[in-house]
Amino acid sequence: MSDKEKHLCKLKDPIKEDFEQYRQLVRNAKFVCMKCGRAAHDERHLCKPVVLEP
Ligand SMILES: [Zn+2]
Incomplete structure (x- = not known):
């Protein structure tokens, strides 16, 4: 799996698939996906990112 542009939302089970990367x-998550409920520090990893703290 390549790392920089990984889309967390596309992983069915990120913990099992690649826990270290997850x-x-x-x-330090700054964004949450309004569609999937996943969180990430980089909005590029989410399909519908919203800033957690403005
Ligand atoms: Zn998503």
């Missing part, structure tokens, strides 16, 4: 992506 940990990096969700650490």
Whole structure:
């Protein structure tokens, strides 16, 4: 799996698929996906990102 542009929302089970990478992506999360409820520090990893704290 390539890392930089990974779409968390497309992973059915990110913890099982690649936990180490998932940990990096969700650490210090700044965005949450309004569609999937996933969180990430980079909006590029979410399909419908919304800023957690403006
Ligand atoms: Zn999503």
